Amino acid sequence: MSRPPEELADDVFSAHPSVFEAVFAHSPCAMAALDSSFRIVSANPALAELTGQSLDNCAGKLLPDIVGFLPASVLEAYQQALREGTSQRDLTFQVGQSPQHLFTTTAIPFGGTDSGSTGLIVMLGPAPGGPGRSGGSSERLASLSAALALALTEGDVSRVILEHVGPLLGAYGGALIQVLDEQALYMVGSFGYPSSIEDTWRQFPGDPGYPVVQAIRDRQPVFATVEELPERFPAIVPLLQPHTRAVAALPLIAEDRVLSALTLSFQDEHAIGAEDQGLLLEVARLCAGAMNRARRYDTEHQARERAGVLADASSLLSASLDVRKTLERITALAIEHVADWCSVYQPDETGRMWPVVVAHEDPQKVELLRSFLNRFPLIRRSTGPVPGLCTRANR
The missing domain is CATH 3.30.450.40 (GAF domain)
Structure with a gap:
């Protein structure tokens, strides 16, 4: 049959002092034994690391002076633990103005008398699961x-x-x-x-x-x-x-x-x-x-995609003798992989270049794009290949 937690706690604290000293010294949690005025009687290495002080410097000093960031609400909870002889557990408090610095503390009274406890075991550390300065x-x-x-x-x-x-x-x-x-x-x-x-x-x-x-x-x-x-x-x-x-x-x-x-x-x-x-x-x-x-x-992905597009374009160019149908397929391929819109131009007898095939990723904008391009025909200034025009935006 399991025993009540209170009895187990009594056994722990009545064990040989060496047992408590070992737990105290090796705990990753910052711990200190305080007298009734919050003066440090003993501190462990974790507290020295938290505060940046040596163990020798901690001894005999007031805990608020050594820690430097205990708010008034926490000190009042410590006082309550001394007066009433009851533990104050998992008190979370914020350091400074940022939620980045959340800490938790527990105070366990010891040495009870008629007028209250004679001291506290205090534990300090970053709030579990919270974004403490170093914890977590x-x-x-x-x-x-x-x-x-x-x-x-x-x-x-x-x-x-x-x-x-x-x-x-x-x-x-x-x-x-x-x-x-x-x-x-x-x-x-x-x-x-x-x-x-x-x-x-x-x-x-x-x-x-x-x-x-x-x-x-x-x-x-x-x-x-x-x-x-x-x-x-x-x-x-x-x-x-x-x-x-x-x-x-x-x-x-x-x-x-x-x-x-x-x-x-x-x-x-x-x-x-x-x-x-x-x-x-x-x-x-x-x-x-x-x-x-x-x-x-x-x-690597773009290189593979580029090779795939070129292979698809080659296949389209050889798939049909219908020039217009081939150009429509090429422009569709361009807006799928390369551009937001694409047009292919051919010259008239005056040398002006007119869009013969126009494609847009939004089908509802094709006629608007065609109207715009027709308002500003290109002038062919060489006898080189007939140009196709692709433009790219927002990609």
Whole structure:
């Protein structure tokens, strides 16, 4: 027969001190034993790592002074645990203004007296399943990696990046910039910004006054708080959203080429702190690898498609002696694989070129296109082959 949890807990805490000390020392959760004034009697290595303090420096210090981010509501819950002798479990709280920094804490009283408990065992850590500063990063990176693995084309990869990176890193806004060369930069897409920004900055200026441009040129990530931006990147200051506290620009580099770059905006400057930059760089590495793979896929796919189109065109040209029917099939093939619309011209006795076959991907626009082309006939200026004209848009 199973025993009540309370009895099992009594056994644990009445066990030989070495058992508790082993659990305390090796727990991945930050733990501290406090006296009634919240002064640290003993701390474990996980707490020292969380706070950036040595174990020796933790001893004898007030926990709020060492941790530095405990809100008043948590301290009141600790006081309640001392007064009433009851545990306060899984208290979740936010650090700063960003939901990126969620933590949880549990306080277990010990040494009960008539006037209350004499101390607390306190545990601290990133909220389970939440986007804490360091907790859960492996799971979130695994989720991003899995989504990128399912993305075949560069367009697919770009969509995954724009959908996943913001929530993963706690960025309220961001943009993906495609790099053709140092002066030819294009915004592929964005998240969290007003639509007017994407419309205005579709062609991105190659001005080094923008963090993302410097990141691309130097092939190095750029991190800057809002206080640093006026001196380092004055061009971007007028464009900042009012709640921006920090920005990051991450070049996506693969095979010694900058493929694209991510620019991210944060409401909390701690999001680009030294302890979080490793996660940012790992995300950039994953995205760059996926984008490089997708570009190779696109190149191979386009080469296969081009070969298939040429083979189909050859078959069509040899399939019929009816010239008009053959041209109609060729233009249909062109709008299926190459262009949004296509026309084939033939000259009249004056040398003017008139469209004899017109095709459009939207059948309802064929006559409108034919009318437009007939208003502006071409002038044949050579005796070379009769030209066909294909044009391409939005592909």
